[in-house]
Amino acid sequence: MSRFGISWQAGLALVLCAMAAVALPLAADAAFSAGTTVLIFALIVLCALASMTVASTAFAAAILFVGAHGAAWLLVSGIAGHEGSARASFFLLVAAAWLLAWRCVTELVTIRPKNRTADTMLRLIVPTIFGVWLLLLWEALVRGFGIPFVLLPPPSTIAVRIANSLPVLAADVNQTIFKAVLVGYVLGCGTGFAAAIAADRFIFLRRGLLPVGNMAAALPIIGVAPIMVMWFGFDWQSKAAVVVIMTFFPMLVNTVVGLTASGHMERDLMRTYASGYWQTLFKLRLPAAMPFIFNALKINSTLALIGAIVAEFFGTPVVGMGFRISTEVGRMNIDMVWAEIAVAAVAGSVFYGAVALVERAVTFWHPSIRGG
Amino acid sequence: MDRLRDKIIPVTTLLALLVVAWYAFAVVLNGPFQRDLDRRAGETPSYTEFLVKTWSQPKPTLPAPHQVAQNFFKTTFQVKPWSARSLVYHSWVTLSATMVGFLFGTVLGIVIAVGIVHFVALDRSLMPWIITSQTIPILALAPMVIVVFAAIGITGLFPKALISTYLSFFPVAVGMVKGLRSPEVMHLDLMHTYNASAAQTFWKLRVPASIPYLFASMKVAVAASLVGAIVAELPTGAIAGIGAKLLSGSYYSQTIEIWAALVAGSLVAVLLVALVGVAGRITERAMGGREA
Numbered sequence: 001m002s003r004f005g006i007s008w009q010a011g012l013a014l015v016l017c018a019m020a021a022v023a024l025p026l027a028a029d030a031a032f033s034a035g036t037t038v039l040i041f042a043l044i045v046l047c048a049l050a051s052m053t054v055a056s057t058a059f060a061a062a063i064l065f066v067g068a069h070g071a072a073w074l075l076v077s078g079i080a081g082h083e084g085s086a087r088a089s090f091f092l093l094v095a096a097a098w099l100l101a102w103r104c105v106t107e108l109v110t111i112r113p114k115n116r117t118a119d120t121m122l123r124l125i126v127p128t129i130f131g132v133w134l135l136l137l138w139e140a141l142v143r144g145f146g147i148p149f150v151l152l153p154p155p156s157t158i159a160v161r162i163a164n165s166l167p168v169l170a171a172d173v174n175q176t177i178f179k180a181v182l183v184g185y186v187l188g189c190g191t192g193f194a195a196a197i198a199a200d201r202f203i204f205l206r207r208g209l210l211p212v213g214n215m216a217a218a219l220p221i222i223g224v225a226p227i228m229v230m231w232f233g234f235d236w237q238s239k240a241a242v243v244v245i246m247t248f249f250p251m252l253v254n255t256v257v258g259l260t261a262s263g264h265m266e267r268d269l270m271r272t273y274a275s276g277y278w279q280t281l282f283k284l285r286l287p288a289a290m291p292f293i294f295n296a297l298k299i300n301s302t303l304a305l306i307g308a309i310v311a312e313f314f315g316t317p318v319v320g321m322g323f324r325i326s327t328e329v330g331r332m333n334i335d336m337v338w339a340e341i342a343v344a345a346v347a348g349s350v351f352y353g354a355v356a357l358v359e360r361a362v363t364f365w366h367p368s369i370r371g372g
Numbered sequence: 373m374d375r376l377r378d379k380i381i382p383v384t385t386l387l388a389l390l391v392v393a394w395y396a397f398a399v400v401l402n403g404p405f406q407r408d409l410d411r412r413a414g415e416t417p418s419y420t421e422f423l424v425k426t427w428s429q430p431k432p433t434l435p436a437p438h439q440v441a442q443n444f445f446k447t448t449f450q451v452k453p454w455s456a457r458s459l460v461y462h463s464w465v466t467l468s469a470t471m472v473g474f475l476f477g478t479v480l481g482i483v484i485a486v487g488i489v490h491f492v493a494l495d496r497s498l499m500p501w502i503i504t505s506q507t508i509p510i511l512a513l514a515p516m517v518i519v520v521f522a523a524i525g526i527t528g529l530f531p532k533a534l535i536s537t538y539l540s541f542f543p544v545a546v547g548m549v550k551g552l553r554s555p556e557v558m559h560l561d562l563m564h565t566y567n568a569s570a571a572q573t574f575w576k577l578r579v580p581a582s583i584p585y586l587f588a589s590m591k592v593a594v595a596a597s598l599v600g601a602i603v604a605e606l607p608t609g610a611i612a613g614i615g616a617k618l619l620s621g622s623y624y625s626q627t628i629e630i631w632a633a634l635v636a637g638s639l640v641a642v643l644l645v646a647l648v649g650v651a652g653r654i655t656e657r658a659m660g661g662r663e664a
């Protein structure tokens with residue numbers, strides 16, 4: 001297989017490098033020493049050229065990976081402390097490095113590894129590169145253009161802020177997630193499930209509840225937050241109540257639909273075994289409904305967090321993620337807000353991931369998991 | 373007749389039960405305060421008088437349905453639609469942000485989906501993030517977006533629409549990726565035998581196949597977009613919009629106003645979803661689809 005030839009990303013990166021060389025220096029003040037500048041140029045140019053001449057795809061990708069991220073790292077760390085002094089050539093080089101990373105990803109996705117671990121690794125690396133570049137571009141643009149940190153802090157400042165305010169963040173997570181979200185989630189999903197069983201037992205109830213439940217999915221239920229705060233007070237109970245209401249309907253609708261998922265044949269078989277309603281329910285219909293139930297649990301994991309955080313905008317004791325976000329916004333401590341959002345994002349993903357893991361364990365028989 | 377038996381009667385029965393329960397709860401929740409009032413006034417009202425009183429407090433814990441209905445009717449039909457007291461005005465403010473955000477979000481979602489279907493690199497690097505982004509409470513960003521834009525002098529519709537945009541583009545992007553990939557191998561092979569170019573395959577096979585998915589995800593997106601607009605009105609002490617109405621109601625404990633605003637928001641939501649549904653059905657019929 002011949003892979004010699006000019007890839008447009010690498011070619012364009014070289015052109016951008018040439019333009020950057022014309023528009024030197026990189027920054028208005030002495031942000032970059034001559035040595036660093038030469039090093040950055042050398043990294044980009046050499047890696048772009050090497051990537052077009054190396055025979056193996058994996059090797060080319062590795063070269064591009066080193067070149068793109070090395071250059072980007074030098075650029076970003078060089079501009080730190082000299083915010084707003086960047087000139088056109090700085091941004092041209094950032095763009096060139098980004099193109100190399102793009103080329104790297106394009107090379108990576110053409111690799112078809114034989115063994116499974118390598119394949120999983122590859123599937124993880126590609127999105128990670130994308131995420132890292134999102135942060136790198138954010139950092140480079142904010143620092144390069146000298147955007148005031150009050151408006152948009154760069155990721156590095158946010159990371160420092162997270163590291164410096166761990167106790168506050170921990171207290172907020174404890175208040176919002178371990179009290180409001182978890183309690184509300186368990187209660188909301190539990191009652192939704194119970195209502196679904198009742199709706200399954202009595203067909204009249206099902207016919208009445210299902211349209212209402214379907215409609216509720218479209219309603220801005222989050223609006224009940226101020227009412228709940230009035231009823232249950234400022235502490236976590238009111239937030240849990242909002243979460244209960246928000247998670248109830250998805251659970252109800254999905255469980256009712258899931259309970260009809262088992263086939264006629266299977267139900268007939270249960271009947272020939274002379275099994276009663278509850279036996280059929282526990283041994284056949286509930287297991288068959290599990291994919292639907294877990295779908296609701298996953299949807300609810302996100303809804304619960306949103307509900308609890310937004311409800312805190314309406315009044316809380318002086319702790320909680322929503323409280324912190326709304327007050328720190330008011331004090332223009334935007335980096336603290338971003339720190340809180342980052343924590344919320346991690347918490348949301350972990351919550352979702354935990355539910356997904358339990359799902360894998362419970363519905364191991366389902367084609368979508370077995371066939372993976 | 374089947375429709376009456378299977379749908380209308382159960383739903384109305386359930387809703388009627390809900391209203392009865394609502395009145396009962398209103399008595400339970402408003403009762404203590406009413407008893408307190410009566411005791412201070414030295415009155416001993418009869419049981420029916422007491423009931424009626426709990427349903428007509430000016431700032432009840434739980435307003436009775438007819439109080440909400442009255443307030444809703446008054447603020448919708450009996451004041452000028454452009455005055456700040458009118459729910460029509462507030463709904464319109466929220467609706468306009470929702471619509472702008474929804475349109476941008478839909479377009480953005482479609483563009484991203486087309487990119488993902490056509491570039492493997494984009495698929496591998498972007499798709500995991502789109503899925504991850506569903507798991508994070510993005511709405512938490514709303515206050516900051518509003519405040520930051522206000523700090524650089526942009527207020528009003530645009531920041532709200534931005535939040536709506538980015539709540540609504542995820543469902544559309546995910547749905548459209550699914551839709552554009554929904555043609556079976558057989559159909560793709562057929563296009564291949566016709567010597568169809570990639571563009572022809574896209575326009576004549578992939579796009580028509582994706583339309584049902586598009587409308588299904590647009591229904592989700594429009595609801596998300598409305599929630600985004602409402603939440604975006606909360607943090608800044610906004611003066612207009614359903615969210616602002618909720619917030620001012622919660623500050624001054626005007627519970628009836630909160631409930632009326634909720635009703636308005638729900639009506640807007642139902643209207644929007646219904647509109648998308650109708651648009652979907654019209655498109656489907658125009659494309660020669662038959663009801664299954």
